[in-house]
Amino acid sequence: MKKDTLILSFESSCDETSVAVVKNGKEILSNIIATQIKSHQRFGGVVPEVASRHHVEEVTHCIELALNEAKVTYDDLDAVAVTYGPGLVGSLLIGIMAAKTVAFAHNLPLIKSNHLAGHIYSANLVADLEYPFMALLVSGGHTEIVLVRAPGEFETLGDTRDDAVGEAYDKIGRVLGINYPAGKQVDEMAAKGNDVFDFPRAMVQEDNLDFSFSGLKSSFINRVHHADQVHEELSKDDLAASFQGAVLDILSNKIFRALKQHPVKQLVVAGGVAANQGLRQRLKEDIKKRNLDMELIFPPLRLCGDNAAMIGAIAQIQYDKKDFADLQVNADPSLDF
């Protein structure tokens, strides 16, 4: 029998300090997440210097909780893993320095992991992945279609040319008077409203797999401003439903285009926006309509946002490949696949 692998993993790329213990890249023994949302809500969005300061306040306490909850000691661990990009450089550095220090102090191998790969591999914590599989990565910082050909081998098929989808939610949320992060509330309002404004679906006619959300965001804002000027009362629920309707059409159009080019057995939807109920519903229906024999994998809500367990999941693949880093690891804020 193969020996179990236990990885202590760190994630601090944005406004969550998270430390986890993951067994064999599959089983979460602990996944401590300290979120700073309440702090950044004061400013209407994440302030990098404030985020870095909070990470320093939280990091050792999170390590302690993660080890205690997993009921393991340093002797039980096989490696330490950390997100080294993409993300906010000042935030990334705290997780990186803490992870390097633990690896150094206890003589453990160090693994540097890609945050985006982590999001995709959050699926590994809830399903048995079959290669190749397709991933739709949707979050505040990213909107990508990624084909995963083999363990840890990624090919980006499509990317956003401007805003990330989660970013667009936050920007139109501000117009609706919703505090950051706006995604959840817009999703809830959308469920109550109707798509009556017919906002543009950018690039859906184009035969590529890229996204654009800035035009949609602008039409939304223009529509609201115009209504303000002529004292027209618009239903916020209808506005939300119309915005979300356009977003879902764009996402659905591009992901099924990708699936047509690369038929696979599994579609993973990951990242913060994967928590969106409208998106979950829509993709389920689309697969049914198209009669596709394909498993749709949405990680549970807790694993959609940033968390260290997903880093433990991708790090296991790197561990198996002996893809280790040294103590000179630095942050790479604009890392891609």
Add this chain to the structure above:
Amino acid sequence: MKILAFDTSNKPLAVAVVSDGNVLATLESTEKKTHSVTLLPDIQKVLTESNLVINDIDLIAVAKGPGSYTGVRIAVTVAKTLAFTLKKNLVGVSSLEVLAADGDESKILVPLMDARNDNAFAGVYQMHSGELVNLIEDHHTSMAKLLDLLKKYDSEKLEFINATDNLTDLIKKEYPEAVILNAKDSLPKAGKLAKIAERKPVISDVDSFVPTYLRLTQAEHDWYEKGHKKDGNISYVEEV
């Protein structure tokens, strides 16, 4: 007692291992290197040179700021994680005090960190029978205010440490007779940091140990300016 001391609060990096008052190994770099890349390998180097392993260390001494926000965070994160993970004692020392420790014993020492736009982080120290005494607490100040504050001292006794070219010009106008050590000649000495740390209380709550920034972030400053107040009960970071 064996002490591992390090300071990355500004451009230079200083690391040392000190055992019962003797510096076993020290490493100083003035070149602009990336502290996040070099700090742990440099700690490893001084330990190896001292024929020690990290577990032999009894006390971690760190320069906790003020200084470059990123720089002090790197050192403080490594220090608190080491202390936490190996259950070692931890002491934080003012980065300005570390600079003052290398000053002239007969002078009134004014260590500085340039905070741009004619501002600085500054403190005032004096050596008394081998120990630094803090005369004016470390604070963030405009240079004009600081230079005014220093009028109560004999200007010929003043020694400014770690003055950038801009700060040097400002000081010279007010105190042409003062000694001014340029930033290039004002390197923190980790050996001296270790020595200061021996006299300071050990930090009892490692988890809450954070850098001494001496300044709010711009965003928080603006938020308070708008009349907001921190609700005493609110916790801005929550476990979820």
